[in-house]
Amino acid sequence: MTNAKLGEALRLLGLDHAASRVYLALLELAPAPLGTIAAAAGDLDEVEITAAYGVLVDAGLASAAERGADVVAPVPPGAGLEILARHRAAEVEESRIAVSGAFDSFRRQRLAAYNDDLVEVVTGDAVGPRIRHAWASARDQIRQFESPPYFPLPGATDDALATLARGVTQRVVYSRASLEHPGHVRDVIEPCVKAGEQARVLAAVPVKLVIIDDAYALVSLSIKEADVHNTMLVVQPCGLLSALMALFEQSWQNALPFHGRTTRPGGLPPEDRRLLWLLAGGAGDDVIARELGISRRTLYRRLQILMARLGAANRFQMALRAQRSGWL
Template identity: 40%
Template sequence: MNRCIDALEPPEVDSRAASASDETPAAPPSPWAAAGVSDFDETLYHAILHQPDAGVTGWSELLRTSPSRIRRGCARLLRLGLLQAPDSTGGLRPVDPRIAVRALIRKRESESELLAATADDLAKVYAAGALRAEPSGLIEVVHGESANAARLEELYARAEHEICLFDSPPYLAPLTPQLDLQSEVLRRGVSYRTIYSVSSLETPQLLAYAEGMVALGEQARVLPAVPMKLLVVDGRSAMLPLTSTDAGPGYCAVIVRHSALTDALRTLFETLWQQATPLSGVRDESPEDLTEADRNLVDLLAVGMKDAAIARHLGISLRTLRRRISGLQRRLGARGRFQAGARAAHRGWT
């Protein structure tokens, strides 16, 4: 306020101060600049607040400038809502600053929100232009296990909406750190969907890992096999292997940025998601008097696990297992083991 009042009656400038002006740090910008108000208009607004009845002639004399410049400044302040239009009672009048400034702030916030809302559309235009200029920027090849682990962690950290995953062994890293990484994503409210291959669940450790993820909120389904390892983040970035994990330190993966290729990979995931069997579901309170042992067997059948792996999980012989499977198939009217598991899942037995 004092700065603007001083501007109404500028002091004489000392010649020595003028000569040193180039060495003086520039004054910080006025907060009015953020609202689109220039220095002159700010000074004029303060003059109007100070002498609201002076009129264009009086404000012109007070600021030592031409009436035409004052009129142009008043027109700008009028558009910003800091002045009210003349009426039958007189000329331009200032609006109460407590009302006018708050309204101006709300208007600027609304304009900023509209601009922010266009960010995704602008990003698509930017990505398309960058792709046309340098198509090789679409793909990044990552070499080595440690580099791949770091890039994977980075993709998880950037996830905002959804992660889609094809899961199949072998695994580059121990499962416990992966569980920590993925559970943190779920805690942030990111949706997480995984399609496991049957081979993913054939050892107790891997099955426990999958069940732990489901308990944390993962949506999980199972197929006899998945076409590849694949991670799709927010439908815009994808990561998949280029070499077999047998390559060891020479293992390579590729990161694909948003393009027709990532759209195709997301479509592939959605297609297989519809075909896959849920890993777990809501059980009936008493589905045809299933015992706990039957429930466990149905869970393992539903994911398409092989007989030897199921027998190992349940601690029974293959002969006993096959007899129990035959009994369940008869109850479900199923022709095969996988169909029995799928029908049990459909009935809510899993």
């Protein structure tokens, strides 16, 4: 690592310029008298060098000079770096709270006289970056209505998986059209569900929607007839946001689970579980056959086997008994 990069790393950990220069000199010359280190560090007087070296000692990066001797040296930085990193993290968190508080104060003052900043319109090329920023900013949970048409956003599934990996709860209500969109189950829905997403299905969702924590919502103004999704509303805290959150919770209660934990009595092959999930989600025979990579004839044969196993006379009974058996 070059001295410039190391100096920048030390700065990011909270060490000032003088302390960084002294530490670099220590790494090159120590063990050595402090006077030798001071000369190598550059234009620092006695008071400055003493203060800078004291910063390094306090940070756990250098040893205190022994009584009667002036020889100094760096020490293993593990514990010291951990302390510095924690201090920096605490400072960043304090800064985040301060900036958020200042903006909240600004918004309250503005809203006392104006109400035109409650809904922001985002269009064109600005839609994609705004969506990605929303995912990255989530701290507690994301609630989503998901349906075509889809905005072309490379890496969107990776963003969702990264959000789940951070411990953010993600609840998504998919429309039946989402299941029927070619490759969407295999490439998008199933990887997210496997990573911990809670997914449910409705025949149709009332609006394309993403709610970030309780902070704001993204509402798509898509044109289905033209398969266009190039305008989005950003709704700040207000009565409209409260209504959108209530709409999601009501729809969530009415939706069917797409994927669930199952005890699988007697064992159930993964492909049969997938078949049942697609069937319960309302996918048609052609869609199920395509997603499973089998012919309609093979699909019908597997359905007959599952119905016989569950003692069901038709698909409706099969779905009910599969749910009661813990397979859905």
